[in-house]
Amino acid sequence: MHISEGVLSGSVLISGGALAAIGTAIGLKKLNYDRIAKAGILSAAFFVASLIHVPIGPANAHLILNGLVGLLLGWAAFPAILVALVLQAVLFQFGGITALGVNTIIMALPAVLCYLICSPFLHKKSTLALAAAFVCGFLSVLLSALVLGLALVFTEENFFEVAAIVIGAHIPVMIIEGLITAMCVAFLKKVQPTMLPGFPEK
Amino acid sequence: MKPEHFKYNLAKSIFFLLLVSCFVLILTAAADAHRVNLFAWIEGDTVYVESKFGSGRRVNAGKITVFDSGGNELLSGMTNENGEFSFKVPKKTDLKIVLNAGEGHRAEWSIPATEIGLTTTEKRQPTEESLPVKNILIGIGCIFGLSAIVAAIRKRKKNSGHHGDTEM
Secondary structure, eight states, X not given: OOOOTTSSOHHHHHHHHHHHHHHHHHHHHHOOGGGHHHHHHHHHHHHHHTTOEEOSSSSOEEOOOHHHHHHHHXXXXXXXXXXXXXXXXXXXXXXXXXXXXXXXXXXXHHHHHHHHHHGGXXXXXXXXXXXXXXXXXXXXXXXXHHHHHHHHTTTSSOHHHHHHHHHHHHHHHHHHHHHHHHHHHHHHHHHOGGGSTTOOOO | OOHHHXXXXXHHHHHHHHHHHHHHHHHGGGOOOOOEEEEEEEETTEEXXXXXXXXXXXXXXXXXXXEOTTSOEEEEEEOOTTSEEEEEOOSSSOEEEEEEEETTEEEEEEEOGXXXXXXXXXXOOOOOOOOOHHHHHHHHHHHHHHHHHHHHHHHHHHHHSXXXXXXX
């Protein structure tokens, strides 16, 4: 899901960087003191998740976990994912420093969108909450694949072809991430419901 | 929410998430990167190119483009199903071989002009990297350190400044 250095044209890189900067600024604004530990740990989880290769399906796909990060952090997913991507680029040569902005948008924007869509359901009945969590994990990867296709549309000719390939390759990842997100939410609902977004404050 | 109660909650959630990240770390034993590796060597007047993904899978039908030192395209082609590609040296110059494996995956390999024309260069191969455990630990350390720094800054602001920062 990472775009390497030197693939995209300058204008795409710059607009990606600008959007990522806006998202990160909003995220930092919303990241108050009490959420920092959570953000750091989810950032670390995102950082290592990309090393887990999913050996099902036709292509090289790995876990992303952006749905989980988004669901638990909301807008703060932007800085969390940005930091993890910097370290992935430096330490694992995933993506690249110039493509950082675009990669952040690819992974963090769907995370925030899915957070906005799914988080209202988390404190409903447990089946509904689990379904919402699954959708969040599934949808965020799907949307990431679409944004990736969109970023590549200016360099690789056919948007639909690229998007179809990426989405096809990530179908197993989508299902697995949906399950992981649902499992985490089920666990947190039992053990630590205050960690879920929108916990009714007393 | 009482402060002690909250502190307890925070400690509990940190502990829980640490457990999760340990679990993820263990899972990475079966891990893999999706980085693309490309390497090339010369035999006689032919350049052989091999490519594969970090998982060891060969790059089938990846687009290879060869540039000279000035960045001019000399030739291009597709890798076969074994991730291989070969071509005759078009001229004696620094060669830059670029692989575009699609979906944003890209790798490069350079052959200096000095290596061309020698009968055979030994096959240079990048050492196969095992799981970068050290890098994983460095990365996690960096993230936790950064969170601690941000937390310290926010806390100072909170203590010195206003009181009512309760959006959660």
